[in-house]
Amino acid sequence: xxxxxxxxxxxxxLESARARMPILYVEAVPVRVDDNGExxxxxxxxxxxxxxxxxxxVVSGRVLHHERVRDxxxxxxxxxxxxxxLPRIPTSLQPFTVAEYFPTxxxxxxxxxxxxxxxxxxxxxxxxxxxxRQDALDLVWFSPEEASSPAVLGEMPGGHGALLKQALAxxxxxx
Amino acid sequence: xxxxxxxxxxxxxLESARARMPILYVEAVPVRVDDNGExxxxxxxxxxxxxxxxxxxVVSGRVLHHERVRDxxxxxxxxxxxxxxLPRIPTSLQPFTVAEYFPTxxxxxxxxxxxxxxxxxxxxxxxxxxxxRQDALDLVWFSPEEASSPAVLGEMPGGHGALLKQALAxxxxxx
Amino acid sequence: xxxxxxxxxxxxxLESARARMPILYVEAVPVRVDDNGExxxxxxxxxxxxxxxxxxxVVSGRVLHHERVRDxxxxxxxxxxxxxxLPRIPTSLQPFTVAEYFPTxxxxxxxxxxxxxxxxxxxxxxxxxxxxRQDALDLVWFSPEEASSPAVLGEMPGGHGALLKQALAxxxxxx
Amino acid sequence: xxxxxxxxxxxxxLESARARMPILYVEAVPVRVDDNGExxxxxxxxxxxxxxxxxxxVVSGRVLHHERVRDxxxxxxxxxxxxxxLPRIPTSLQPFTVAEYFPTxxxxxxxxxxxxxxxxxxxxxxxxxxxxRQDALDLVWFSPEEASSPAVLGEMPGGHGALLKQALAxxxxxx
Numbered sequence: 001x002x003x004x005x006x007x008x009x010x011x012x013x014l015e016s017a018r019a020r021m022p023i024l025y026v027e028a029v030p031v032r033v034d035d036n037g038e039x040x041x042x043x044x045x046x047x048x049x050x051x052x053x054x055x056x057x058v059v060s061g062r063v064l065h066h067e068r069v070r071d072x073x074x075x076x077x078x079x080x081x082x083x084x085x086l087p088r089i090p091t092s093l094q095p096f097t098v099a100e101y102f103p104t105x106x107x108x109x110x111x112x113x114x115x116x117x118x119x120x121x122x123x124x125x126x127x128x129x130x131x132x133r134q135d136a137l138d139l140v141w142f143s144p145e146e147a148s149s150p151a152v153l154g155e156m157p158g159g160h161g162a163l164l165k166q167a168l169a170x171x172x173x174x175x
Numbered sequence: 176x177x178x179x180x181x182x183x184x185x186x187x188x189l190e191s192a193r194a195r196m197p198i199l200y201v202e203a204v205p206v207r208v209d210d211n212g213e214x215x216x217x218x219x220x221x222x223x224x225x226x227x228x229x230x231x232x233v234v235s236g237r238v239l240h241h242e243r244v245r246d247x248x249x250x251x252x253x254x255x256x257x258x259x260x261l262p263r264i265p266t267s268l269q270p271f272t273v274a275e276y277f278p279t280x281x282x283x284x285x286x287x288x289x290x291x292x293x294x295x296x297x298x299x300x301x302x303x304x305x306x307x308r309q310d311a312l313d314l315v316w317f318s319p320e321e322a323s324s325p326a327v328l329g330e331m332p333g334g335h336g337a338l339l340k341q342a343l344a345x346x347x348x349x350x
Numbered sequence: 351x352x353x354x355x356x357x358x359x360x361x362x363x364l365e366s367a368r369a370r371m372p373i374l375y376v377e378a379v380p381v382r383v384d385d386n387g388e389x390x391x392x393x394x395x396x397x398x399x400x401x402x403x404x405x406x407x408v409v410s411g412r413v414l415h416h417e418r419v420r421d422x423x424x425x426x427x428x429x430x431x432x433x434x435x436l437p438r439i440p441t442s443l444q445p446f447t448v449a450e451y452f453p454t455x456x457x458x459x460x461x462x463x464x465x466x467x468x469x470x471x472x473x474x475x476x477x478x479x480x481x482x483r484q485d486a487l488d489l490v491w492f493s494p495e496e497a498s499s500p501a502v503l504g505e506m507p508g509g510h511g512a513l514l515k516q517a518l519a520x521x522x523x524x525x
Numbered sequence: 526x527x528x529x530x531x532x533x534x535x536x537x538x539l540e541s542a543r544a545r546m547p548i549l550y551v552e553a554v555p556v557r558v559d560d561n562g563e564x565x566x567x568x569x570x571x572x573x574x575x576x577x578x579x580x581x582x583v584v585s586g587r588v589l590h591h592e593r594v595r596d597x598x599x600x601x602x603x604x605x606x607x608x609x610x611l612p613r614i615p616t617s618l619q620p621f622t623v624a625e626y627f628p629t630x631x632x633x634x635x636x637x638x639x640x641x642x643x644x645x646x647x648x649x650x651x652x653x654x655x656x657x658r659q660d661a662l663d664l665v666w667f668s669p670e671e672a673s674s675p676a677v678l679g680e681m682p683g684g685h686g687a688l689l690k691q692a693l694a695x696x697x698x699x700x
Contacts, residue, residue: 036245037264070211089212091346098618169519171266199372273443344694386595387614420561439562441696521616
C-alpha cells in the first residue's frame, strides 16, 4: 500500500499517527466488463519497490481529513491510472470486504510493516485509457483465470493476493 | 410487476406455474450518477394499468429458462428503457435486497395478486437516452428527496415504495 | 442439490416445471464461529449418490410456493442438520452470492444436469448438535484451510467447490 | 458518537489526531430476532448529554491501534450493553453501510462536531440480558414500526436517524 500524497499531515505527523491509530484506506480493483457487467479482465499495477522487488498491487491509498470515501476512491484511481481511465465509482459505499493490514504478521491475512491500516475495498470498472503514473511502471490486464494463478498471486505481497481472490469470488470469477 | 415477454411458457402454462411455485424475477432501479458515483436521480416508469390506475414502478421482469440473471437484467432494461439507455449492469450478482411478493397481503411488505414472485433487486446506473417502450407511458427522473416523498411513494403499489426506500437507503440517499 | 420434499408439485409436474423455468433454491453454508464471529470451521454434508459416488455438499433445497426465503432456509437446515442444530438465520436476505446452476456445462461455474436452478446463498452459524438425516451420511467439520484444499474441493461436484470458495472469501477465511 | 475508552492516545493526542485525519469507528445496531432471523425489535441507548439533551443512539466507538474490527465491535457492545448481552458478531466484515460523519454539516447526512469519523455499521442480534453501563441511562427496545417513527428518529442526532433507517431497510423492516 503506497501513499504518495501526504495531504494534511507532515511526514513526522503521519509517522506518529501510524504508531497510534488505525489509518483508513480505500482500495479499488480495476476491472474491464462486458455489456452484461461480467468481469472480463483485472488490472494490476506493476511496481518496483525501493529494494528492487517487483510486486503487483491494486489501486490504494489513504482517505484524507474531510474527504469523502468516494472522493478518495476517485482521487487514487486518477493518481494511479491517469486522468482518462473513466472509472465507475460504485453507487453504494458498501464494500465487498474490509481488509485489515496489521504491522504484526498473522493477526489477519493482511500485513503492512509500516502501520495498522483498515481498507474499504471496492470493484471499479474502468472504461477509458489507463496510463499509470507516479511510481507504477505499468498496468497489466489479466483474465480472471490468470489473475488467480499462483504465479500472479505470488507477486502480490502483504495479503493483496488474498484480497484479489476475495474480489474475484465476489464477482463470481474465482476458478 | 409486468411481464410481456412470455418466453418458453404458453399463457396457460405460466398461469399454472404461478399457482405452484415461486417465480424468479429481477428488478432494476435506474439511476443517474455523478463522477463520484453518487446517485443524483432515480428513474421511475409511469404506467397506466388495465383499469386506468396510474402507477410508478421500477424495471422488472421474469428470468427465463436457461437465461443468466445478468442477461435477464439487460433484456428487461432494454425492453423498458429502450436500446440506447446504456445501463451499467453490476459486476457482482449480490443484490442489495431480495423482495418477496406474495399473493396474500401482509406476509411480507410486498404483494402481487397474480403470483408468488421472488425478485433479485439491483441499482443500475444508466448513462444514455431512455425511451420507454411497450406499456410504459413515460420515464420520469426524480431527485432522491422527491423519490422518497409520500406523493411518489403513494403511487407505487405492491410494495414497490418499500423497495425504492431500500434502494435509496443502500446508496445512502434516503432522507 | 437434492430436494426430497416435493411440496405442492407432483413429481411429473416438477419435472415439467424444471424443463421450462428457473427453479428457486436456497443454500446455506453451515459454520461454527468463535465469540468474535470469526468462522472457525465449515460443515459439509457427506452424501452417496445413486451411482455410489461420494460427494460433499452444503445445505440446499427448493423454495416452495408461498414460503418465505427465511422459512425455506430454516426448513432445509432442520431437514439436513436435524432439529437441534440451532441455526442462526441471517437478519438480512441479502445473500453473499447468487449461484446459477445450468443444465448445460460451462455457462456459469455451476452445473445441475436436472434443471436450471438459481440459488440464494447464505452463511449460517450453527451452535447446536448436528445430526444429519435423510440421505446424508454424515456432517464433517473442516477448518477453513482444509475446506479450501484441493482434496475437499475435488469432492464437491456441480460447482459447489466454487460456492464454498466464495463463502470462505466472504468471511475472510480463504487462504 | 461517544468514546470513553481513550486507548493508546492521551486526550491531547486524540484531539490532535481528530483535527488531521479520519477516525475509524464501528457501529452496531442491536436487534432481537425470531427463530427465522427476522428482526422483531431494535435496541436504542438513551443518553443524556453534558447539556442535558436527551438523545438515542446505537452502540458505537473507536477502533484502537492493533485492534481487529470484530474485536472492537465486541468490546463496544460489552461496554454499552454489559457482559451478558451475548451479541452475535457477524461472520463477514462486509458492513451494511459506511457512515461518514463530518465536522461540517451537509457534506453527508452524518455530522459529528468533534471530528471526521468513518464508521463501519453492522446489525448485531443480541440474545442475552442487556444492562447498559457507563453514560447510557437505559436501553429501550422498539418495534421496527416504532423505531422508524418521526418521534424516535427525531431523538437521534447527527444522522443516527438516517443510519437507523438504513439498518431497517437492510433487514427489510423499514415501513
